Each structure stands twice: as structure tokens, then as C-alpha cells.
Amino acid sequence: MSRVVLVHGIAQQVKGPETLLGSWLPALNDGLHLAGADALHHEDVSVAFYGDLFRRPGHRGLGEPPLTASDVQPGLEHELLLSWWQGAADTETQVPGPDAPARLRTPRTVQRALNALSHSSFFASLTETAMIGSARQVRRYFNEPEVRQAAADRLAQAVTGDATIVIAHSLGSVVAYETLCAQSHLQDLTLITLGSPLAVRGIVFDRLCPAPHNGRARWPVPVKRWINIADRGDAVALVKDLGPCFGSRVRNLMVDNGARAHDIQPYLTARATGVAVAEALA
Incomplete structure (x- = not known):
């Protein structure tokens, strides 16, 4: 049974658990190598995969239908794109930035946000359809109870009695937090969050279940150790310090992922991640 459970983030809908494990495990072992620790084997690690919950059913035509600024729904999708925009502008x-005058006449704030994000080192590799689709997955997770519950069920099934570490990236950190809060029978787990948006108030933090009280969120009972790792330029992990929201027991670490600030591979290959995993396994 797996000792380490990996939880992915958004935009993984056309992949699968074995596909992700094939790329995540070597990166994780690179981080362990930098930490001077032994490598993990395939049987030591599993992926709690929920990306297929966002996969569109088959349809005529080729590829995903294009999305434009006019397809962005008001509320969470709109707020999320503006948050990413502000985060990217703050570090690149x-x-x-949102307050800078637009060089081109764009009738919608959303279009300005998409245009600005296209200059970001992380978002530049994404089409408008991919950026909007990513925001849509976050909105669906929070607004569609059946999707939220199904993602939690996938992780709950993966965290068996042999599991000691949950490593969660991006939206996966939200899935991990909410699931572990609901699994009070588990114990002695280490939670490692990478590029987490958990503390972004008004967008993610205030939508968590269980709901925060007086500005503080509940500590997940099964977790004995929580290490949160973020890149300074990660526009998704807009708030790097989870302590004010989740308590002083969270250990926050900073890494430098270069131009790929939010990508999972440089997070996993970082020595800080390797040390956190090695300490938990020991």
C-alpha cells in the first residue's frame, strides 16, 4: 500500500493517475536526492486522481471548444482571473497591473486580465481557453457539490492505513484540506502543500468546508505536521504564509521555481520538498 499520496491541481482532465505518477515520481525523487534521502519506488506512491470529473463528454468536432472573455461567468470565475492578474503583476x-492604463481598447476588464496574463511567465504558455477553463474548474469545485464530494471520495479512498504523507498541489491542496478535516479517524499524517491558494481570502479561504470562524480555519485533525511550500512569484499561491489563517503550527517555506513558478515539477524537485518528505518518512 502507498506511503505517499499525491493530489493534483487544475487542468489535468485529459490525464490519469498513472500518467501523473510517471512524471511526478521522478521529480519527487530528484528532490529527495538533493535532500540526501533514498528514492521512493512506484509501489510507495499513489495519485488521488479527480481530473476526469472536469472532462467534457465526447462531442463532434476537434478539440475543446474555444472560450473567450464573454464566456467568463460573473462571480468566482471573474474574481479568480483578477486575482491571478494582480498576483502576476505584483511579481513580474x-x-x-490592473491599475495601469490599457494600451489597447478592451471593452471588458476580463479581456484586459487575459491580455495581461499572456505576458506572465506562467500563464504565457496557456491559451485564453485554458486560462478560462482553469478558472471554471475552480468555480465548479466550489459550486457543484457532487464534484466536490467526488474529489474528496477519491482522496479518502487513497489514504489508507499505510499512508503517512499527503502532497497536494494548487487546487489539490483545497481537496486535501477539506477531505482530511472530514476524516478524523485518520492520524499522524504529514500534509505538504505546494503552490496552495488556501489562504486567499474572498476567493478560496471563505469558501472552505468546514467554514472558517472569526477569520481562522479549523486544523485538520489527522495532520500532525503541515509544511506549506510556495514560490515568491506564484500568482496562484497569492498568500504565501498560511499561519494567520490556519495557525502557527503550519511551517511555511519559500522556493525558487524560476520561470515556472506554479508548475508541479520544480516544486517537487526542490530540496525543501525533499527534506520535508524525508523527515516525514523517517
């Missing part, structure tokens, strides 16, 4: 000089 080439990204014009």
Missing part, C-alpha cells in the same frame, strides 16, 4: 515587471 512585464505584466501590466
